[in-house]
Amino acid sequence: MAPSAQSRHRTASRTPRSVRIAATVVAAALPVTAVAVSLDGGTPGATASPAPAAPATGPAVINDAFPTRDSADADTYVPSDESVWRDAVYDDAGNRLPNVEELKVHSPAMDRDIPVVTIRAKEDAANAPTIYLLNGADGGSGKANWLSQTTAIDFYGNRIGNVNVVIPMSGGFSYYTDWQQESVLDGDGNGNGGVQKWETFLTSELPGAMEQGHLGTSSDKRAIVGMSMTGSTSLVYAEHNPGMYDAVGSYSGCPATSGAGATAVDATLAMKGTGVTYEQMWGDRNGATARYNDAQVNVAELGDQQNIYVSSGTGLLGEHDVWSSPDVNRNLINESTVAGQGGPIEAVTNGCTHMFKAAADKAGVSDNITWNFHNTGTHQWAYWREDMYQSWPTLSAGLFGPESVADAQAVGDQAYDDYHASL
Template identity: 25%
Template sequence: MRMTSRRPRAVALVTALACALASVAATPAQAAAVPDARADDGSHVVAQTTVDGDPRMLDLTVRSVGVGSYAMVRVILPAGWQAEPDRKWPAVYLLAGETRLQDYRGWTANTDVRRLADESGVLVVMPGSGSAGFFSDWWNYGKDIVANQWETFTAVEVPQLIDRGYRGDGRRAAAGLSLGGYGAVELAARRPGVFRFAGSFSGNLNPTGPYGELLTGAIVGSARLDPEALWGDRRREASRWDAHDPVVNADRLRGTELYLSTGNGLPGPFDGKLPIDVLPGAMLLEFLCSGQTIAMADRLNRLGVPVTSDFYGPGTHHWAYWQDQLHKTWPRMLRVLDAPAKTGEAS
């Protein structure tokens, strides 16, 4: 999408709000042994470090063939992982927003997922997603370039590495915030069977809908990347945009347990301590994502696809609400993962 002079103020505002929340600082780590495991395309873990001396929280550096470079994944191992070397485990995938909001470290820095993991017999997998990767295999101007294939990384390479190197059993649930909410739902639609559960917290789920193109372009532009490299020009490559829009492809989500949540952008119960300079951007971004989330729920309801929605009214785009949503969805994900593996389930 090429920005025109008619919308510079709107684009600047949306770009600014995409940069409003600070990135998470890196955490100290120590080297640990790397398992001998490869994905089908040759992607593999080249380094593994423990975080803050915690032997069950690992940062993996993956040489990703699809991304064309190195990418990060944080993993929390189940409490019995070391003591039960022959046991395999289901996995909860938590997807981050764009890097300027949070990266793969965001969930452990801003929620109590580490404590939740202690009480649950699951792997917790938190993959990076590039500066603004959109969990998509980028069009790259139609050139034969293997790079920025974030869909392949998240839905193929990482699951294969987790299953083969860290004893995942193929049962997976996914939830994400903001752009990660888009990723959880979109990957469930594009890769049926990879995730049994897909949850979106304040997700931008309708890139071809009202304000969707604007928001998509602003997020990619905030990472200093060309929005047209993602899916091409909105009008000339309309079918490619449609193919990456969860609302358009909602019928492909039958059989996946779905959960959608969003505030309405007005200040809510968790906004009292939000810095005053961050509040306007967090309000606007939640308002835009609210419209897209409601459009997704309406589309699913029209199609008769079951979905659980939590449209909780006042609330903005930040971690206090996503922590609350994580607690609401955690028991749901564990229940879905407790079912026996299905014949032919993706691995």
């Protein structure tokens, strides 16, 4: 059976987790240069400056789902080299899968079109809550995304069945935040768009238009989950928007992002190459905007947020990081990436997460959080698959109430066991 992650305020002890690793996967998470980051972040529990002025905005405009892959490809709002995720949305004949949609969504704040994939509830759709999944550093434009690297469609769509899932498939290297200045990341495949305003889009423009408008649910229950780069973003959204989320997931993130913690952000942005800087995103790394967007600085804002799941590995190789594992598949590049990049990166996020726990302890909010510190594990998607299964009881408690936890635990355990049996 899968180990439970439901006990609160503790360090988990478990058997090693499985992993699928490729250079493209790790490259879309945190870069190996992040191992040099100083881990002191900001002052734990300190209160940042008030929120910056909100940009002009309005409801997102959601177009009808593309019926076929050909029709989606013909609309050039997504560059062809950034649409590999469509392999998971459409079948071999080019027809979209049941209950899965690609939507072209217009953001008024950014004046650009954004690809959003939904996994629609099959059961009790009129009352289904909504889970937002945020991709890592490449935003889904490569192979490192929830659709290509996990069983999210089966897990949420079939095994659970009564939740909606919303996944933005753009926003690489953006931290899904509101940027202060223009950058090379602005614009969609058709060249439209201004300064990135991802938090405005995902917390103000999209939810109402998507949930009650497009999905047609009466539920106001929602959760948000991020991993790697967005492991901090999901926490920040909850801090900025009290009461908006009923559950929050953060896998292998670095919550401290201002001050000395900005070094890890620099390393992530550097993966995009020239033309993208921390200052374009948040200004002075010790300034008010940077601190406002630092999850560790603002950890006390989680005081009323229940049902939070935070996880990290140690960077030590697990059973599926070894040469003979199906995931490494006796591939020298995979093995060297696991040992040389994925391990050190996860060791850094492990330090980040322990520091975040210390800040949460000091702020008196740790009891709101399910802490899942794995004994082993590097920075790669198979671990986040397992976190997806193991965090489900925490998310379910927020979306359906504490009475749902036992059933949610059984569903997560079965998915975990089936995953391991398939290796």
